[in-house]
Amino acid sequence: MKSNESAENYLETILILSQKLPVVRSIDVSVELGFKKSSVSVAMKHLREKGHITVSDAGYITLTETGKEIAEMIYERHNFLSGWLISLGVDAKTALEDACRIEHVISKESFAAIKKAVEPHFSL
Secondary structure, eight states: OOOOHHHHHHHHHHHHHHHHSSSOOHHHHHHHHTOOHHHHHHHHHHHHHTTSEEEOTTOOEEEOHHHHHHHHHHHHHHHHHHHHHHHTTOOHHHHHHHHHHHHHHSOHHHHHHHHHHHGGGOOO
């Protein structure tokens, strides 16, 4: 389940949008991320080729099982890490930015260890 940071960000965005909108389209992703439609179209093509999303004839984007797995992993890391940093006194903007960087590079093992050590001391 190896993917790159850009792909992970797109998958996470699709997951978040799918929780807010009845359907997700490339234009929704473009608006959410502030990217050009052409850039998002290229990214969606790559995600389709890797089997992380499907796109209907009407242009509706759906995460596949592997896409959803990656998106949920990144989203969990993002929420946990940003919440933890905020609880340590880091201002929210910095915490969100740092969590966004950390979530892509931390190993499963290290994230699990941090989560195990931190969770008993506070709830997110």
